Amino acid sequence: MAEEFINSRRKSSKPRNIKYNNQKLVLTLFRYADKLSVSEISERVGLSKTTITKIVGDLLRKKLILSAGKGDSTEEGGKKPELFTFNPTYQYIIMVNLPSNQVQVHIMDLKSRLVSQYTQEVEIPESDYPSCIQCAADAVVAAMKNFGIIGQQVCGVIICGDGIVDSTHGVIRYSVHHSWPRNLPILQDFASLLPFPAPIYIENGGALSGYADLLDPENQSIHSIIHLSVGQHSGGCVMKDHDLQNGSHGFMSEFGHIIVDPHSSLSCICGAKGCFEVMVSPTVVLRRTGELLTEYPDSAIASAAKSGTLTMEELFAAANEGEPCACQSMDQVIRWFTVLIRSMVIFHDPQKIIIQGVYQKAGSYFLDNLRSTVVSTPLFRTGADLLIDYASFQSNEALIIGASYYVCRKFLDNNQLYD
Numbered sequence: 004m005a006e007e008f009i010n011s012r013r014k015s016s017k018p019r020n021i022k023y024n025n026q027k028l029v030l031t032l033f034r035y036a037d038k039l040s041v042s043e044i045s046e047r048v049g050l051s052k053t054t055i056t057k058i059v060g061d062l063l064r065k066k067l068i069l070s071a072g073k074g075d076s077t078e079e080g081g082k083k084p085e086l087f088t089f090n091p092t093y094q095y096i097i098m099v100n101l102p103s104n105q106v107q108v109h110i111m112d113l114k115s116r117l118v119s120q121y122t123q124e125v126e127i128p129e130s131d132y133p134s135c136i137q138c139a140a141d142a143v144v145a146a147m148k149n150f151g152i153i154g155q156q157v158c159g160v161i162i163c164g165d166g167i168v169d170s171t172h173g174v175i176r177y178s179v180h181h182s183w184p185r186n187l188p189i190l191q192d193f194a195s196l197l198p199f200p201a202p203i204y205i206e207n208g209g210a211l212s213g214y215a216d217l218l219d220p221e222n223q224s225i226h227s228i229i230h231l232s233v234g235q236h237s238g239g240c241v242m243k244d245h246d247l248q249n250g251s252h253g254f255m256s257e258f259g260h261i262i263v264d265p266h267s268s269l270s271c272i273c274g275a276k277g278c279f280e281v282m283v284s285p286t287v288v289l290r291r292t293g294e295l296l297t298e299y300p301d302s303a304i305a306s307a308a309k310s311g312t313l314t315m316e317e318l319f320a321a322a323n324e325g326e327p328c329a330c331q332s333m334d335q336v337i338r339w340f341t342v343l344i345r346s347m348v349i350f351h352d353p354q355k356i357i358i359q360g361v362y363q364k365a366g367s368y369f370l371d372n373l374r375s376t377v378v379s380t381p382l383f384r385t386g387a388d389l390l391i392d393y394a395s396f397q398s399n400e401a402l403i404i405g406a407s408y409y410v411c412r413k414f415l416d417n418n419q420l421y422d
């Protein structure tokens with residue numbers, strides 16, 4: 004796993020500091036592997052066994068890797084090789100999520116495994132940004148105490164932002180879900196409230212969920228991916244050469260607010276009408292399915308939708324069985340996805356589009372028809388090899404995996420680790 008990524012790191016390494024780069028390369032390999040011997044590492048990274056033995060010794064001394072017993076297979080004249088493994092609890096990653104009236108803190112190890120979670124209800128006005136981030140900082144401290152770790156055991160804190168996030172400068176430019184003022188220097192503010200020094204990052208939550216796609220073995224050889232998360236709210240990210248693409252102002256992943264129907268009267272949370280987010284939101288889709296009852300008076304699906312008892316899963320199942328009303332409803336959804344995906348193709352020309360969230364469970368009717376509709380006109384038929392697929396991870400799992408992997412990559416890149 005991750006050979007492509009590791010190779011890309013090797014290629015991008017500057018020879019300025021060979022020691023750092025070699026140690027970084029070996030530690031990165033350990034992050035993705037289970038157990039490795041000196042010979043295996045030597046083969047995979049193309050460095051001599053003598054060099055690897057020295058690096059392994061250094062990493063062992065720092066406790067970044069651990070001894071993992073002897074291998075089963077014999078090598079080097081029948082001797083069982085000594086094995087080593089990444090130390091996932093060398094430090095921990097903290098993720099802070101700020102949904103309405105709540106602070107959620109997740110603690111993950113360096114292998115992106117969730118080890119503890121802590122939720123605190125917040126009883127302050129939505130617009131009170133200073134109190135909100137004070138509560139978030141308090142919740143981080145409480146979560147760490149609860150789990151039993153101190154500041155030195157934290158390699159990074161990541162805040163999941165919503166709306167327009169400038170991750171480069173650590174600023175929330177515009178929060179869609181909180182009534183906060185614009186252009187808040189949240190990283191600076193948050194750092195001043197945490198009682199320990201740790202690198203702090205902010206990224207859009209949708210982008211972090213997409214970041215998990217980079218750990219999917221299926222995506223290792225794919226260099227340009229667009230991740231689209233769809234639910235009551237939509238977002239995503241653009242990834243090129245195994246890394247996130249950030250624009251100049253944080254707008255890049257706001258796919259939900261591309262207007263797919265300029266004639267729609269449906270208002271979006273962003274203030275516009277006919278945005279993708281609102282056109283494919285489960286509430287709107289189920290309501291529209293109910294409106295099809297006049298056209299399909301015998302449809303149990305339309306009837307259930309009209310009475311407010313239909314679920315998206317039931318709609319998907321009916322479409323997959325060919326129920327005409329469900330198919331017509333899903334055809335409308337496919338139309339909005341097609342408008343968005345064609346825009347993505349023109350702006351970013353990706354190799355693959357990955358869909359996560361509500362429609363991840365839609366099955367073959369949705370996916371097969373979406374794939375064919377996107378390439379159904381002469382211009383787009385030229386890009387018929389565009390991959391469109393469902394994400395391997397579910398949304399909640401993806402956020403935890405993606406956010407921790409994001410911080411872990413920063414951790415592995417830190418040269419101070421290799422001094």
Ligand SMILES: [Zn+2]
Pocket residue numbers: 259260261271272273274275278280
């Ligand atoms: Zn919008």
